[in-house]
Amino acid sequence: LIKKKKNTTKKRALRSVRAKRACALHRLSPTLKMPHQCFINGNFEDAEDGKTYNTVNPTDGSVICKVSYASVADVDRAVSAAKEAFDNGPWGKMNPRDRGLLLYRLADLMEEHQEELATIETLDSGAVYTLALKTHVGMSIQTFRYFAGWCDKIQGSTIPINQARPNRNLTFTKKEPLGVCAIVIPWNYPLMMLAWKSAACLAAGNTLVLKPAQVTPLTALKFAELTVKAGIPKGVINIVPGSEPPADAFCCFCCSCAVSNLKKVSLELGGKSPLIIFSDCDMDKAVRMGMSSVYFNKGENCIAAGRLFVEESIHDEYIRRVVEEIKKMKIGDPLDRSTDHGPQNHKAHLDKLVEYCELGVKEGATLVYGGRQVDRQGFFMEPTVFTDVEDHMFIAKEESFGPVMVVSKFKDGRANNTEFGLASGVFTRDINKAMYVSERLEAGTVFVNTYNKTDVAAPFGGFKQSGFGKDLGEEALHEYLRTKAVTVEY
Known part of the structure; x- marks a missing residue:
């Protein structure tokens, strides 16, 4: 009888939570418009065969829409629409400054609809x-504004060459757009990754076909709606939800590595980023930033610190303070402004994280905290801490892409013992030590006494198995341009 009463109480509480969420979504529904069709040649339309799939709210497992x-x-x-827009449409003939004005207008519209975009991003x-x-939407707006400013500043150079005497020669270079670009984005930052990839692509004068992640298509489709309002010509931006990448175009992948033939490719593939914490660090900051390096965005972060190396003399104190802070974190509905830690993106990913933690325990690492699914509706994972992690262990080598802190006592140069090289970090008060270590860390990004501090003006990209090519900054433009040399004799 007691057990039955407990189950009844639990069911009532669950119904109450569902009712509150339903009421909240009902209040949003009159104003929250979520496009759900393919966006091709400036129009929303059903798939040709009428096929649909469900996109799911990870907070409670409910279906948002088809x-x-x-x-x-x-x-x-x-692809045909993008090619036609590039070859024959107004986009290809447009003055670069006018193209920049359209991107500025698009950024303004994104800002005008930022709360709507953030709500959709949270739900999906x-x-x-x-x-x-602040980040998913805020940095997306910043990215479009930054690259809008580059549109009329893409230029070549003149090159002195040996003259064909008695005649003379002039050689100059031109930067030209590639044409149609295929962009495949991941599910961890759906809108921000769209912005990182497509803003530079459009600023360079290309057209694009973009495939959002199958599990998070909604902000990309809302973005498509805003491009129409901004006046982006038809065919310039096309968005095709599904599971297969577009073909016959330059490919820019994030979290993918399978491409064919000789297409130009840019890859950002994540990694197992090391964070080194020396005993002379600012402990308060190292704890705060160390936690952010792992648990930011539920650990679904391509530059997350996949492994922490903590100097032996402060190791135990560091772990104690991290666990204290984890216990203060509020896990719950991501629409609640007081929530610190939301659900993992989808069920399959949650299951893999649980398996990851089980394997860590099996191999002999010490599970200090977490390691389990949270006992509530939805795809919630406990923030997790492992210590006594050895180099040969699976969790020392493989990226979890979740809220799992993997800690080893730091004694030597093991931080480079990874096939990846997207990001890294070091905490120390000694500037000489910081510079020495940063020069020797084999990663495309190194953070010193901070973490996750990316900016639209700074290039972002990895070394080794973390991919090649850059997002953000001036270097990102070069991924979407080709250089043509022209020599004139007179």
């Missing part, structure tokens, strides 16, 4: 709303 599932025929139409990806508003 989304068109693009077929090969749909992708072909999108599980990102905590406050983070979605």
